[in-house]
Amino acid sequence: MLGLVAALAGDNWLGRGSKGTPDGSADPQRQVTVMNARVAALVAGGIDRVPLAGDQLYVDLDLGVGNLRAGSLLAVGQAVLQVSEAPHLGCAKFVERFGAEGMRFVNSRTGRQLRLRGMNTQVVEPGIVRHGGIAAKVGSAGRRSGLGTAGKSRE
Numbered sequence: 001m002l003g004l005v006a007a008l009a010g011d012n013w014l015g016r017g018s019k020g021t022p023d024g025s026a027d028p029q030r031q032v033t034v035m036n037a038r039v040a041a042l043v044a045g046g047i048d049r050v051p052l053a054g055d056q057l058y059v060d061l062d063l064g065v066g067n068l069r070a071g072s073l074l075a076v077g078q079a080v081l082q083v084s085e086a087p088h089l090g091c092a093k094f095v096e097r098f099g100a101e102g103m104r105f106v107n108s109r110t111g112r113q114l115r116l117r118g119m120n121t122q123v124v125e126p127g128i129v130r131h132g133g134i135a136a137k138v139g140s141a142g143r144r145s146g147l148g149t150a151g152k153s154r155e
Contacts, residue, residue: 002079003126007031008056020086028122029084032056034074035118036063043102043116052097055118059135063115073138078127080138084120087112 001009008031018027037058040050050058057076068074070085094117095103106117 001126001128002032002076002081002123004123007123011056013056027086029086030088030120031123032081032121033088033118034059034063034076034081034121035088036061036116039106039116043098043106045098049097053118054091054093057129057135061135061137063119065113065115068115068119068137073124074121074135075138076135077129077133078125079123079129080125080127081121082124084122086120088115088118088120090117 003009005014007013013031014026016026017024018030020030021027033055034057035053035055037050037060040053040055040058041047044050044052059076061074062068068083070083072083074081074083089107089112090103105111108116111117
C-alpha cells in the first residue's frame with residue numbers, strides 16, 4: 001500500500017527522516033524511490049540481489065528524464081506517484097554492495113539522463129501496488145501510456 005503520509009506501508013521513510021530538511025523530518029519529495037528493474041539486475045549481478053539496491057519499487061519502464069520529467073505522473077497499480085526534482089544518486093550502501101564502478105556507471109552523465117540509479121517520487125494518489133502490476137506514465141489527459149510492469153518492493 002502506498003499512502004500519502006507514510007508512503008510505502010512498512011517502510012521506515014517517515015521515521016528515518018532526512019538530513020536534507022531543516023528540521024530533520026522526512027523529505028516528501030523523496031517518499032518512494034523507483035528504479036528500473038533491468039538496470040538494477042545488471043548492477044546487482046542478478047535478480048536475486050536486486051533488493052540490495054534499497055529502492056521501494058522496481059519497474060520495467062523508461063525512467064529517463066526525456067520520458068519522465070520532474071512533475072510527471074507515474075501510475076503504479078492503483079497509486080499515482082509524481083516524479084520529484086530531487087535526484088536519486090545512491091549512497092554509501094550502494095557503493096558497498098555494488099562497488100564504486102557500479103556507482104560511477106549509474107551516475108555517469110548518460111546514467112543521470114537515463115536515471116539509471118532511479119528517481120525520487122512523491123505519492124499523490126494512494127493505492128495498492130502489486131508485484132507484476134502495471135506501471136505507466138500518465139499522459140496529459142489522464143491516460144496511461146508507456147506501459148511497464150512493477151516489481152517487488154523491498155520488504
